Structure formats: structure tokens, C-alpha cells
Amino acid sequence: MIKRLLGSLFLLAMALPALAAFDVGQLMTDLAKNKGGKAKFVEKKYISLLDKPVVSTGEMSYSAPDRLEKRTLTPKVETLLLDKDILSIEREKQKLSINLANQPEALAFVDSIRGTLSGNRGALEKNYALYLSGNSDKWVLTLLPSDQKIAALVQRITVTGSKSLIRTIEYLQADGDRSVLNMEPIEGK
Amino acid sequence: MTRPAIRAFLIWLLAMLAGAVVVWNSHFSADMSFFLPARPSGEQQILVDQLKEGVVSRLLMVAIEGGDAAQRADISRRLRGQLGKMPEFVAVQNGEAGSLDADREFLFRHRYLLSPAVKPERFTVDGLKESIANSVDLLASPAGMMIKPLLPRDPTGEMIELLSGFGAGSQPNMQEGVWASRDGKRAMLLVQTRALGSDTDGQEQAIETIRGQFAEIARGTAFNNVKLQLSGPGLFAVKSRATIKSEVSRLSLISTLAIIAVLLFVYRSIRLMTLGLLPVVSGALAGIVAVSLAYGTVFGITVGFGSALIGEAVDYSIYYFVQSGRLGADEWRARFWPTVRLGVLTSVCGFAALLFSGFPGLAQLGLYSLSGVLTAALVTRFILPALAGNDHPIRDLSHLASPLRRGVTALQNLRWPILALAIIAATILIVDRHQLWHPNLSALSTISIEDSTTDMALRADIGAPDSRYMAVITAPDRESALQAAERAGQQLDTLTAKGIIGGYESPARFLPSLVMQASRRASLPNDEELQARLQTAQADSPLAASKLGGFLEDVAQARTQDGVSRETLTGTSLALAVDSLLQQGTDSWSVLLPLRPPPGDKGVDIAIKSVRAALAGSGALLIDMKFEFDRLYNDYLHEASVLSLAGFVAIVALLGITLRSARRLGAVLLPLLLAVILVVAGVHLAGEQLHLMHLIGMLLIVAVGSNYALFFDRAGNEAQLDPPTLASMAIANLTTAIGFGTLALSSVPVLHAVGITVGPGAVLALLLSAAFVPRETSA
Numbered sequence: 001m002i003k004r005l006l007g008s009l010f011l012l013a014m015a016l017p018a019l020a021a022f023d024v025g026q027l028m029t030d031l032a033k034n035k036g037g038k039a040k041f042v043e044k045k046y047i048s049l050l051d052k053p054v055v056s057t058g059e060m061s062y063s064a065p066d067r068l069e070k071r072t073l074t075p076k077v078e079t080l081l082l083d084k085d086i087l088s089i090e091r092e093k094q095k096l097s098i099n100l101a102n103q104p105e106a107l108a109f110v111d112s113i114r115g116t117l118s119g120n121r122g123a124l125e126k127n128y129a130l131y132l133s134g135n136s137d138k139w140v141l142t143l144l145p146s147d148q149k150i151a152a153l154v155q156r157i158t159v160t161g162s163k164s165l166i167r168t169i170e171y172l173q174a175d176g177d178r179s180v181l182n183m184e185p186i187e188g189k
Numbered sequence: 190m191t192r193p194a195i196r197a198f199l200i201w202l203l204a205m206l207a208g209a210v211v212v213w214n215s216h217f218s219a220d221m222s223f224f225l226p227a228r229p230s231g232e233q234q235i236l237v238d239q240l241k242e243g244v245v246s247r248l249l250m251v252a253i254e255g256g257d258a259a260q261r262a263d264i265s266r267r268l269r270g271q272l273g274k275m276p277e278f279v280a281v282q283n284g285e286a287g288s289l290d291a292d293r294e295f296l297f298r299h300r301y302l303l304s305p306a307v308k309p310e311r312f313t314v315d316g317l318k319e320s321i322a323n324s325v326d327l328l329a330s331p332a333g334m335m336i337k338p339l340l341p342r343d344p345t346g347e348m349i350e351l352l353s354g355f356g357a358g359s360q361p362n363m364q365e366g367v368w369a370s371r372d373g374k375r376a377m378l379l380v381q382t383r384a385l386g387s388d389t390d391g392q393e394q395a396i397e398t399i400r401g402q403f404a405e406i407a408r409g410t411a412f413n414n415v416k417l418q419l420s421g422p423g424l425f426a427v428k429s430r431a432t433i434k435s436e437v438s439r440l441s442l443i444s445t446l447a448i449i450a451v452l453l454f455v456y457r458s459i460r461l462m463t464l465g466l467l468p469v470v471s472g473a474l475a476g477i478v479a480v481s482l483a484y485g486t487v488f489g490i491t492v493g494f495g496s497a498l499i500g501e502a503v504d505y506s507i508y509y510f511v512q513s514g515r516l517g518a519d520e521w522r523a524r525f526w527p528t529v530r531l532g533v534l535t536s537v538c539g540f541a542a543l544l545f546s547g548f549p550g551l552a553q554l555g556l557y558s559l560s561g562v563l564t565a566a567l568v569t570r571f572i573l574p575a576l577a578g579n580d581h582p583i584r585d586l587s588h589l590a591s592p593l594r595r596g597v598t599a600l601q602n603l604r605w606p607i608l609a610l611a612i613i614a615a616t617i618l619i620v621d622r623h624q625l626w627h628p629n630l631s632a633l634s635t636i637s638i639e640d641s642t643t644d645m646a647l648r649a650d651i652g653a654p655d656s657r658y659m660a661v662i663t664a665p666d667r668e669s670a671l672q673a674a675e676r677a678g679q680q681l682d683t684l685t686a687k688g689i690i691g692g693y694e695s696p697a698r699f700l701p702s703l704v705m706q707a708s709r710r711a712s713l714p715n716d717e718e719l720q721a722r723l724q725t726a727q728a729d730s731p732l733a734a735s736k737l738g739g740f741l742e743d744v745a746q747a748r749t750q751d752g753v754s755r756e757t758l759t760g761t762s763l764a765l766a767v768d769s770l771l772q773q774g775t776d777s778w779s780v781l782l783p784l785r786p787p788p789g790d791k792g793v794d795i796a797i798k799s800v801r802a803a804l805a806g807s808g809a810l811l812i813d814m815k816f817e818f819d820r821l822y823n824d825y826l827h828e829a830s831v832l833s834l835a836g837f838v839a840i841v842a843l844l845g846i847t848l849r850s851a852r853r854l855g856a857v858l859l860p861l862l863l864a865v866i867l868v869v870a871g872v873h874l875a876g877e878q879l880h881l882m883h884l885i886g887m888l889l890i891v892a893v894g895s896n897y898a899l900f901f902d903r904a905g906n907e908a909q910l911d912p913p914t915l916a917s918m919a920i921a922n923l924t925t926a927i928g929f930g931t932l933a934l935s936s937v938p939v940l941h942a943v944g945i946t947v948g949p950g951a952v953l954a955l956l957l958s959a960a961f962v963p964r965e966t967s968a
Contacts, residue, residue, distance in 0.1 A: 047337065049337070049736055051731045053731075054325060054326075054328050153334075
């Protein structure tokens with residue numbers, strides 16, 4: 001009896017590495033390999049007030065571990081730059097800089113994308129519970145906020161991708177509105 | 190006592206009593222009006238008003254240190270809760286959520302009267318189409334989440350228009366929901382007192398209340414390691430006053446005790462010592478009475494100058510007692526009084542020059558010293574002999590004669606070395622002439638470097654305005670003031686768009702003129718018209734007109750609801766902004782439009798010329814506060830130079846007329862000028878930057894030092910220098926040096942500078958006069 005139990009435990013232990021071939025840790029390792037790149041994006045915002053989604057397009061570029069630039073080209077040119085903890089937004093003639101270090105809620109929000117891009121599990125798990133499904137070629141990572149203050153802003157963040165590339169990020173806001181960001185890498189930069 | 194003595198004493202007593210009554214009723218002040226111009230120009234008047242009554246002068250910055258962020262935030266909230274209820278405070282801000290709800294609600298409710306974008310074109314089909322499309326675009330941006338809740342009622346984005354004019358970049362950091370310093374180690378609050386900046390008592394009380402409330406809260410919450418830091422003009426005023434108060438008593442005590450000790454040593458008689466102090470007390474009292482009657486207010490620093498006056502005024506009684514001991518009063522009057530009188534007159538010339546200063550502190554010091562010295566001399570001449578009688582056996586000082594003589598001879602042998610030293614000193618001064626002077630008014634300020642560093646740190650943390658540049662408008666009434674502010678605002682908008690300035694504040698932003706409100710209201714179409722236009726405009730938009738019922742309701746309401754008045758603003762922090770920028774004077778209103786430098790490198794100056802050119806004709810006057818301060822100081826410095834020179838010329842003229850000999854005049858002046866050169870070079874080499882009070886000190890070296898030079902001149906004239914005269918001069922010089930020297934200990938720059946120059950200067954004047962006395966005299 002005891003022998004069999006030990007035997008099955010042994011088998012289970014043998015099987016684990018095979019199963020664990022794709023878990024959050026593995027995904028994070030893959031993502032961390034991505035040192036940067038450029039992508040075109042199309043973002044659709046579904047807002048209950050509007051009859052059809054608002055679409056914006058532009059380019060994103062990322063260089064590991066903490067510089068992210070999002071240049072919206074249509075409908076209005078707007079640049080959003082995240083460099084370490086400084087978030088700057090430039091729109092027409094207005095320029096706004098925010099130091100996120102002093103804005104814990106905004107920082108948690110920003111960390112969801114930055115943590116995913118850089119494969120920083122620690123940063124993600126500080127504010128979110130992580131659920132992963134799929135396999136390395138087609139994975140879906142779901143982030144559920146664990147903090148009440150963040151949950152008041154966003155219900156759920158869903159990231160999909162393949163290997164070390166992120167394909168879509170969907171934010172489901174607390175009021176039911178959502179935005180979907182589709183990314184298409186630009187080859188060879 | 191003889192009959193004339195009794196009469197003299199009674200007259201003196203009556204005068205003293207009357208003086209005491211005046212002093213008792215005098216108003217003493219230790220505030221900064223000591224430094225503010227007596228005859229301000231238009232620009233300076235604005236500066237003065239701002240310093241005395243401006244809102245900036247009523248702001249106190251409060252920082253909470255220690256503990257963790259949550260504890261600091263907790264205390265910050267409680268402190269705001271407590272202080273906010275108190276009548277002493279007009280406003281208490283800490284960035285707390287909810288604290289700005291009233292502001293936001295006010296702005297939202299009145300957005301159609303406040304938004305500069307509200308014009309007839311905005312509500313045409315095309316205008317609506319464009320502005321609503323803009324708002325929808327904005328939804329796509331990261332800022333979209335903020336505007337989404339507003340969109341159904343405010344599709345044209347008036348609220349965004351209003352908020353974007355605020356200069357959001359200058360908001361303090363937030364931590365745990367309240368304002369925090371940039372390094373995140375302090376929680377910050379901004380408090381506006383009801384007491385004016387010039388009301389030092391009120392400021393002191395407000396500061397004590399803040400400290401008291403903080404201590405109570407810290408005790409209540411048992412957060413033991415939290416500390417309160419506070420800064421602002423009010424604190425500076427309170428601290429300066431405390432410094433001046435303690436210095437005045439400390440310095441007067443030191444110099445009085447030291448001089449009493451000298452007098453006791455010399456006279457060995459309590460009676461003579463008391464009699465000797467009589468002219469001093471009379472002089473000090475007369476000085477305060479004169480200032481009080483002439484200016485209404487007596488500055489603390491003026492009283493502090495009393496220490497020097499004591500040292501100078503006691504000289505006359507020393508001369509009298511020591512010199513008349515052998516000769517008797519009548520003989521003294523005949524032989525010595527003319528010399529003493531001439532010395533008094535030269536001192537008076539020196540002090541009188543200050544009377545004409547536009548720097549009120551200086552004028553007071555002049556009047557105080559002048560009346561003090563004059564009174565002391567008159568009391569010595571007319572009252573003292575009668576009271577003392579002929580019976581004042583002075584201790585025999587003849588044993589001092591031979592060392593003093595030897596000293597004089599030794600000094601005379603040093604003539605050439607002294608001249609060489611003076612030439613070196615003069616050379617140093619000429620070579621270093623560009624580094625001699627302190628460049629601005631802060632040289633005279635009693636604020637410690639530590640305090641001003643704290644102030645700058647807190648100011649940067651909270652983003653409190655430093656209000657260096659302002660456009661100022663004066664108008665007969667509120668409405669025309671606001672209209673003028675709106676006209677100037679148009680010019681400033683253009684400058685902002687060009688990047689010449691970073692932006693500006695205006696009271697008209699929250700309180701538009703009635704004309705402007707009416708024109709904005711007239712831009713709003715009626716309900717049916719707006720509905721029809723909206724239908725057309727939104728036909729192809731993702732935002733259907735049917736979802737914008739709230740917009741129609743709000744526009745309809747805006748067309749009928751009451752306009753914005755100062756009363757509407759009550760309860761919001763915007764009221765504070767408006768009150769600080771729109772002020773009612775005695776018979777006019779003034780508007781301040783503080784300008785921000787363009788963004789970019791910190792501390793950039795504004796291109797004044799372009800702004801002046803743009804504002805020309807709008808009736809707005811551009812003022813650079815820093816420039817005005819510097820100019821004020823330079824005016825003072827220039828004036829002090831002119832007055833010192835005038836005082837010097839008056840002294841020379843007086844001596845010239847009295848002595849009637851170029852050679853004698855030269856002999857009197859040479860040691861004095863050498864003393865000035867040596868002292869100034871010494872102060873410079875000691876690492877002190879000179880400011881205008883050092884300049885005044887130079888004049889006083891001549892005015893005071895001439896007394897000693899004159900005795901040597903008299904002796905030269907009589908071809909003998911008797912031991913009592915020499916001894917009396919040495920003692921009188923010692924007391925003068927003690928009196929002025931004590932001031933050098935002061936941390937109040939005005940007093941220190943005079944002390945450090947005149948103290949050593951007086952001693953040098955005596956020594957050099959001795960060195961340059963004609964040789965046959967001492968032989």
C-alpha cells in the first residue's frame with residue numbers, strides 16, 4: 001500500500017516537469033528574453049455611451065526593462081512615454097509628467113503592462129492574481145486585481161500572445177467598458 | 190543743593206517724566222517695515238502691499254516628517270480638519286480627496302459662464318460637431334477614463350477647457366491621498382492665515398495654534414516620532430521679532446554692565462557713577478521720545494542701537510568729571526566745553542545726514558542717535574554740574590599719565606608704518622572693489638541661512654508660488670478691473686501660445702467680468718435650436734444626440750441661472766485664488782496676474798521686453814519682484830553713499846569754519862580717514878561682505894572719532910596735553926568702543942555692521958590721532 005503510494009508520488013514527480021513546461025514561470029522566462037522591439041497597434045475602445053467603438057492606431061516601442069513608448073497617430077497624435085517611474089503624456093501643446101512612485105494606484109495599473117512585457121512576475125503578483133491557459137505558442141494570461149483600489153478601476157486584464165510576443169491586451173473596466181489593444185510586430189525594427 | 194541746582198533737577202525730572210509717558214504710549218515694532226521704502230515708487234508700492242497684505246505673505250507651509258506615509262497622511266487629514274474649523278485660518282489645503290470637490294462642483298456648474306471657449310461659433314452645427322468629435326477622440330486617449338463620466342453632460346469639453354488652464358504640472362505630489370514632498374518623506378499642507386502678513390502678533394498666534402494642534406493630534410494618535418516643520422513669511426516675521434527683542438535686551442545689558450564697571454573703576458564712587466549715567470539715561474529716553482513723536486512707531490532695531498548710544502553719551506560726563514576735577518566747573522566750561530561742543534556737533538552732523546534717508550530704519554537710527562547725543566551733552570553741560578556741585582573728588586589718575594605719554598610717543602614713531610599699512614589697505618580695497626559689496630537686500634535680513642533653506646525646500650515641495658513676475662492692473666471698480674484683466678489675459682494667451690511665458694493666473698478665470706458672463710450666456714442657443722443643431726451635428730457620430738439629454742438640460746439651465754459673483758465662490762478654494770489676485774484698495778481695485786516662466790529648465794527668467802511690449806496699451810504694468818527688490822536695495826545703497834558723503838562734507842565744513850586752519854583741519858581729518866580705510870579693509874579681509882550699514886558705520890567713525898581728534902587738536906593748540914585730558918579721552922574711548930563693540934556681537938546684520946565698523950574705528954581714531962598729534966605737544 002505504502003509502496004504504491006510512494007510509487008504514484010514518484011510518477012507524479014516525474015510527470016511534473018513535463019506539465020510545468022508551460023506555467024507562469026516559464027512564460028515569464030520567455031517574456032524576459034524579449035529585450036525590446038517595435039509594434040504597430042490598433043486599439044478599440046468599447047464604450048457603452050458610444051454606438052460604435054473608438055479606434056486609435058499607432059506604434060509602440062519597448063526596450064527592456066522599463067521604457068515603453070506609445071505613439072498614437074490616429075485620430076489625434078499623442079505620445080505616452082513611460083520611462084522608469086516617470087509617465088509623460090504629450091498631446092497637442094500640452095505636456096504632462098507624472099511621477100508614478102507617488103501614485104500607487106496608477107503604478108499598479110502601469111505595472112500590469114510593464115510587468116508582462118518584462119516578465120517580472122514579482123511586480124505582477126504584487127497587485128494581481130495570475131491565471132495562465134494555453135500553451136507556449138498560444139497563451140492567455142489573465143490578471144485579476146487583488147487590491148480593492150485597483151479593482152475599482154479595472155475588473156480584469158487579459159493578455160494573449162505566442163512565445164515571447166504579446167498579441168493583445170484587453171482591459172475590462174469596472175463599469176463594463178473595455179478596450180482591446182492589438183499589436184503586430186514590425187520586423188527588423 | 191543750591192537753588193539753581195534744585196530748579197535744574199526739577200526741570201530735568203519733569204522732562205524725564207513727560208518722556209516716560211511718551212515712551213509708555215509708544216508703539217514698538219520689529220517687523221520688516223524697517224526695511225520698506227518710506228517714499229515708494231508705483232512699483233515699490235505694489236511690492237510693499239504684497240509684503241504687508243498680499244496673500245503670499247499670509248501663507249504658511251507646513252510639513253509633517255517622521256513616521257510612515259500612512260501616519261503622516263493621517264495627521265495631515267486631522268490637522269486640516271482641526272485648523273479648517275478655526276476662524277484664524279482662511280484656508281487649509283492638503284490635497285485631500287474631497288477637499289477639491291467643492292471647486293470641481295463649482296467649475297462644472299458654471300462651466301458655460303467660465304469657459305473661454307464659449308462663443309457663438311461653438312454652438313453652431315459645425316462647432317458642435319468639431320468639439321464633440323474632439324471629446325470622443327479624447328476618449329481614445331489614456332486620459333479618456335477621466336472624462337468619460339463627464340461626457341454625456343459636457344460633450345463639448347468645457348470642463349477640460351477649464352482644467353487645462355490650471356497648469357497641472359505644478360501640483361504637489363500625492364501620497365496616501367494627501368500632498369507629499371518630492372522625496373515622499375514629508376506630508377505637506379498649505380495654510381492661509383486670516384491675520385495679515387504685517388500683523389506679527391496674529392501670525393505668531395496662528396503659528397502657535399498650528400503647533401499646538403499638531404502636538405495634540407500627535408499625542409492623540411500616539412505617533413511619537415512625527416515632527417512638524419513650518420515656514421513662510423509669517424514665521425520669518427515672528428522669528429525676526431524674537432531675535433531683535435532678545436538682542437536688544439542682551440546687548441543693552443552687556444554694554445550697560447561693562448560701562449558701569451569702567452565707571453566704577455575710574456570713579457570709585459557710586460554717586461559719581463550714577464551721576465555719570467544721568468546724561469546717558471536722559472539721552473536714551475529722549476531718543477525714543479523723538480522717534481516716537483516723529484514716526485509714530487519705534488523699531489526694535491532702533492532701540493537696539495541704544496547700546497551704542499550709551500557708550501557714546503557717557504563720554505560727556507566722563508570728560509566733565511575727569512577734566513573738571515582739578516579745574517572746577519566754570520574753568521572746565523571755559524576751556525573744555527567748546528571742544529566737547531564741537532565734538533557733539535560733528536556727531537550730530539553725522540547722524541543728521543541719516544534723517545534724509547528714504548530707508549525708514551536708517552532715518553530712525555539717525556533721529557534716535559542725534560536726539561540722544563544732543564540731550565546727553567546738554568544734560569552734561571547744564572544739569573550735571575548743578576547736581577554734582579563742586580564736590581566730586583575724582584580718583585587720582587596721574588599715575589596713568591606717564592604710561593599714556595609713553596604710549597603716545599611710541600605711536601608717533603609708528604607714523605610711517607601706519608601710513609604704509611593704510612596704503613596697503615587702500616590698495617586691497619581698490620583691487621577687490623568689485624567683491625566688496627553684498628549685492629542685495631538679503632544682506633540686511635535677520636533670517637538665518639538655515640531658515641531660508643528650509644523655506645526654499647518646502648516651497649519647492651509644495652509648488653507654492655514665488656510670484657516673481659506679475660502684471661498689475663489698477664481700476665476704479667471691480668467690474669472694470671476684471672474687464673481689464675480679461676483684456677490683458679488675451680495678450681498673455683498669445684504669449685503663452687508663443688512659449689514666451691509658461692502661463693498666468695487671473696482672477697477673471699473664476700470670476701469673469703459681468704460683461705464677459707453676459708456675452709458667454711448670449712452664445713448659448715435656446716433649447717429647441719440647440720436640439721435641432723445637435724441632431725444635425727451628431728448624425729454620423731458614434732455619440733448619438735439622443736444620449737446627450739443632460740447636455741441640453743445643463744445649457745438651458747446655464748441660460749437662466751444666476752451669474753458668478755464673489756459670493757458664489759465662497760466655500761471653494763477658488764475664492765482664495767480670486768481674493769489674492771483681486772484686491773480692493775482704499776479707492777481703487779487692483780488685479781495681479783502672476784506669470785509663470787516657460788516650461789523647461791528650472792528658474793528660467795521671462796523675456797521681460799516681449800511681455801512689456803505685448804502688454805503695452807492694455808493698462809497692465811509688468812513687475813519683476815526680484816528686480817524691484819534689487820533696485821530698492823541699490824537705491825538705498827546709493828542714497829546711503831550720498832548721505833554719508835553729505836554728512837562727511839558737513840563735518841568737514843563745520844570743522845573748517847571752527848578751526849580756521851587748513852593745517853589743523855588736515856591734522857584732525859587724516860587720522861579719521863586712515864581709521865576708516867583700515868577698518869573697512871579689516872572687515873573685508875575678515876570675509877564680511879560690506880553692505881549699506883557698513884557704509885553708515887564709516888560715516889559714524891568720522892562723526893564719533895572726531896571727538897578724540899579734536900581734543901588732540903585743542904591740546905596741540907595749547908601746546909600741551911595734560912594727564913587728566915589724556916586719561917579722560919582714553920576712558921571715554923573705551924566706553925564708546927564698548928558701546929559700539931557690543932553691537933558687533935549682534936546677529937542682526939544692521940546692528941552688527943555698525944558695531945564692527947564703529948567699535949574698532951573709534952579706538953583707531955584715538956590711537957591714530959595720538960600718532961599724528963604734532964610732536965612738540967607731547968614733549
